[in-house]
Amino acid sequence: MRRPAAERDLRDRLDSPPGIAPPPPATGTLRRLMAMALDLAMIAGWAVVAAVVGLVARSSGLDFGSPRVADAFAFVTLVAPATLTFAWQESSTRQATFAKRHMGLRVVDRAGRRLSLPRSLTRSVVKFLPWQLAHTAVFALIADPESMGMVALSITAQVVVVGSVLVMTLDPQHRALHDWVAGTRVVGPALP
Numbered sequence: 001m002r003r004p005a006a007e008r009d010l011r012d013r014l015d016s017p018p019g020i021a022p023p024p025p026a027t028g029t030l031r032r033l034m035a036m037a038l039d040l041a042m043i044a045g046w047a048v049v050a051a052v053v054g055l056v057a058r059s060s061g062l063d064f065g066s067p068r069v070a071d072a073f074a075f076v077t078l079v080a081p082a083t084l085t086f087a088w089q090e091s092s093t094r095q096a097t098f099a100k101r102h103m104g105l106r107v108v109d110r111a112g113r114r115l116s117l118p119r120s121l122t123r124s125v126v127k128f129l130p131w132q133l134a135h136t137a138v139f140a141l142i143a144d145p146e147s148m149g150m151v152a153l154s155i156t157a158q159v160v161v162v163g164s165v166l167v168m169t170l171d172p173q174h175r176a177l178h179d180w181v182a183g184t185r186v187v188g189p190a191l192p
Helices: 005-015 029-059 067-091 098-102 117-143 148-170 177-182
Strands: 106-109 184-187
Touching: 029 067, 029 098, 029 148, 067 117, 098 106, 106 117, 117 148, 117 177, 117 184, 148 177, 177 184
Parallel strands: none
Antiparallel strands: 106 184
16 A cells, blocks of 8 residues: 555655755656646647648758658657657756646656756656657558558557656656656656
C-alpha cells in the first residue's frame, strides 16, 4: 500500500542529508497530461507551419516521392525543432515548456535541481523518438503498404507511447519512460 503524501514528504525530509532540502514533491498524472495536451496543441500549430513550408518547397520543385525525403523533411521541420525546443526550455531557468509553466510545473533531476542541457536533451530525444519512428513507418508504408517491418515499427512506436503514459500513471513519482531514462521528474509549482 502506498504511503499518504504527508508521510512520504516527512520521510523525504528525514532521508535528506543535513542542510540539503528534499526534492520537491512530484506532480500528479492529470496535471502532466493536461500540460502534454497543451504542448501537443502547440506542436500541431507548428506542424501547420511545417506543412506550409512543405507545400512551398514542393511547388519550388522538391520531390517528396521518396519516403526517405518526406521523412527527412518531417524530421528537419518538425521533430528536430520540437526536440530541441523542449530540451532548451526544460534546461532553462524556468525549467519547463510553455505548457508546463502554464500548468505550474517544472522539470528537475532526481535531486530536485535544474536540468543540464545534455540531460534535458536526453529526455527530449527519448520522448520524441517514438514520434520519429512512427513518421518513418508511415512514410515507408505510403510507398509500400505491405511492409510488415514498417507495420511492426509503427505499432512498436505506439506501444512505447502508451506504455510511457501507463508507467507515468502507475509510478508513485509519476515519471514517464523519458523521465526514467534521463533521471528526471516533473514537479510543481513552477518557478516565476
